Amino acid sequence: MTPKDASAFAKEICGLAPVVPVIVVDDLAHAVPLATALVAGGLPVLEVTLRTPVALDVVKAMKQVSGGIVGAGTLLTPDDVRAAKEAGAEFGVSPGVTDELLDACEEAELPLLGGTATISEAMFMLSRGYDVAKFFPAEVNGGAPALKAFNGPLPQMNYCPTGGVSPKNAASYLSLPNVMCVGGSWVCDKALMAGGKWDEIEALAREASKLKG
Ligand SMILES: O=C[C@H](O)COP(=O)(O)O
Ligand SMILES: CC(=O)C(=O)O
DSSP: OOHHHHHHHHHHHHTSOSEEEEEOOSOGGGHHHHHHHHHHTTOOEEEEESOSTTHHHHHHHHTTSTTOEEEEEOOOSHHHHHHHHHHTOSEEEOSSOOHHHHHHHHHHTOOEEOEEOSHHHHHHHHHTTOOEEEETTTGGGTHHHHHHHHTTTOTTOEEEEBSSOOTTTHHHHHTSTTBOOEEESTTSOHHHHHTTOHHHHHHHHHHHHTOOO
16 A cells, blocks of 8 residues: 555544544443444444554454444554554554654555654654654643644644543644544543443544534
8 A cells, every 4th residue: 555545544533423433442332332333323434553462453343333434543663553453453652653663564565654753753754755743742842832833833733632632632632724634542441331321422423523622
């Protein structure tokens, strides 16, 4: 997959909803009801972080939920990329970017939303042919004012800020011309998941799906 095609796919999915839920699942039994609630609430693009032993099985299970587009997050190595692809992930997300990670994604045909935090990292992505990136961790790296400043020299770069984004500050990001959507874990509240409160998660997703800049 070329960087241009990968970027086009990433932009397309980032245009489907204002929020990409960042998902950490410890219990495989939560995968299907969680994905069902998120999709029903209007958030079809799901990032399952590879941070728990069951994460790859969660990707596989969530793929059964119709209407969802399931990706794998926390990709750090080429092995992670291959494992995510084998599990059926339709896109990848990473906290940072390296040549070897991008090479592996291109080889595996896995579109990557790669993590960047600085102008130099954005320039690295552009030099590799990507005009889409995650901005991570967003709030501690200057938040919306930083992305607004990045848009001066690099208006061709498009972002999904993640890390410290919440319903309180999402609009400040979503109003920027270089922000396509935001990522965040707040919708997949751990206590609600543990209590099986899927209706409440669906309600949180519905509120998130209506966020605007
Ligand atoms: O590592 C954190 C995830 O990217 C999401 O961050 P968050 O919990 O601040 O939304
Ligand atoms: C935080 C992040 O970028 C990830 O887990 O993929």
